[in-house]
Amino acid sequence: MIRVAEWPHDxxxxxxxxxxxxxxxxxxxxxxxxxxxxxYGHRTHYLGAWEGDELRGVLPLTLVRGLVVGRSLVSxxxxxxxxxxxxxxxxxxxxxxxxAVDLARRHRASLVLRYARRPELDLPCSLEKxxxxxxxxxSEEALWKSLPSERRNRIRKGQKLGLVAxxxxxxxxxxxxxxxAENMRDLGSPVHSRRFFEEVMRHLPDHTKILLVRSDGxxxxxxxxxxxxxMISSPWISSLRxxxxxCPNQVLYWEMMRFGLANGFPVLDFGxxxxxxxxxxxxxxxxxxxxxxxxxxxPVDARPPGEDVKRLSWAVGLWRRLPLPLANxxxxxxxxxxxx
Numbered sequence: 001m002i003r004v005a006e007w008p009h010d011x012x013x014x015x016x017x018x019x020x021x022x023x024x025x026x027x028x029x030x031x032x033x034x035x036x037x038x039x040y041g042h043r044t045h046y047l048g049a050w051e052g053d054e055l056r057g058v059l060p061l062t063l064v065r066g067l068v069v070g071r072s073l074v075s076x077x078x079x080x081x082x083x084x085x086x087x088x089x090x091x092x093x094x095x096x097x098x099x100a101v102d103l104a105r106r107h108r109a110s111l112v113l114r115y116a117r118r119p120e121l122d123l124p125c126s127l128e129k130x131x132x133x134x135x136x137x138x139s140e141e142a143l144w145k146s147l148p149s150e151r152r153n154r155i156r157k158g159q160k161l162g163l164v165a166x167x168x169x170x171x172x173x174x175x176x177x178x179x180x181a182e183n184m185r186d187l188g189s190p191v192h193s194r195r196f197f198e199e200v201m202r203h204l205p206d207h208t209k210i211l212l213v214r215s216d217g218x219x220x221x222x223x224x225x226x227x228x229x230x231m232i233s234s235p236w237i238s239s240l241r242x243x244x245x246x247c248p249n250q251v252l253y254w255e256m257m258r259f260g261l262a263n264g265f266p267v268l269d270f271g272x273x274x275x276x277x278x279x280x281x282x283x284x285x286x287x288x289x290x291x292x293x294x295x296x297x298x299p300v301d302a303r304p305p306g307e308d309v310k311r312l313s314w315a316v317g318l319w320r321r322l323p324l325p326l327a328n329x330x331x332x333x334x335x336x337x338x339x340x
Contacts, residue, residue: 022088069125110302115294138266207226208227213255217240237249
């Protein structure tokens with residue numbers, strides 16, 4: 001018989017289980033619980049499923065109270081992945097999902113479970129999102145030769161123009177955030193709070209690094225890298241539009257690849273995008289392999305994940321025209337309530 005309960009306050013045991021599970025991702029780690037609670041005041045439910053004394057699965061959930069899109073219980077908000085983590089125990093997975101559906105009902109919230117695999121769940125599923133994995137191999141020289149010539153030419157251009165990359169810990173956050181916040185304003189998207197990134201690096205210190213690209217000593221490109229299970233990913237990567245002609249994005253990705261090769265992370269996750277979108281096409285130029293994402297949701301008559309945000313697309317042009325200080329002040333208050 002499977003028993004589902006809230007997880008006791010033992011992050012080390014949770015992370016050890018995630019590390020042993022074939023589908024464990026960085027978004028499953030226990031540190032995100034403190035990030036969500038301390039950065040944004042969200043309520044979390046971290047669930048475990050036991051068969052007797054044997055742990056069979058875990059499910060991290062965060063309740064996001066949306067100002068515009070309503071309440072959502074999500075695994076995991078702001079991330080690409082989530083859902084049940086475990087060694088393929090179907091009964092435990094079903095029990096955890098049933099508990100999540102019940103929790104969402106009690107909170108009067110919709111439920112969203114984000115998977116990079118397709119479990120057998122009796123829930124509707126959105127197939128809009130894909131991510132992309134690039135296998136880096138074992139040799140920087142071989143990796144360089146495998147890249148499309150157009151990518152190599154852009155990297156060389158940035159290098160010839162004097163772009164310099166460096167890797168940092170939390171001390172790099174001010175420069176990262178300056179670049180990231182300006183780019184988010186220019187994209188017409190509310191920015192995460194700086195506190196959010198501070199908490200990410202505080203509670204996941206062994207899994208985070210900042211990559212900066214500078215021109216004449218000034219940061220023009222920045223990425224917060226997530227490191228786990230042989231995979232390097234960067235859901236938060238930006239370059240200043242005023243410097244696009246110097247190719248900072250291409251240098252950022254190349255330096256991420258080099259870092260991955262040198263530090264035991266042979267897979268680069270380019271992150272999610274909508275199929276056939278401009279972002280999807282830009283990432284595909286590096287020749288990664290698309291990987292389908294499965295976003296399950298409940299109740300059945302709820303809008304598929306992402307539909308509520310699409311309804312706000314009219315606001316993009318208005319947000320782009322905001323003065324940067326105002327966008328940085330108002331952005332985090334909105335961003336905390338948008339789980340995508």
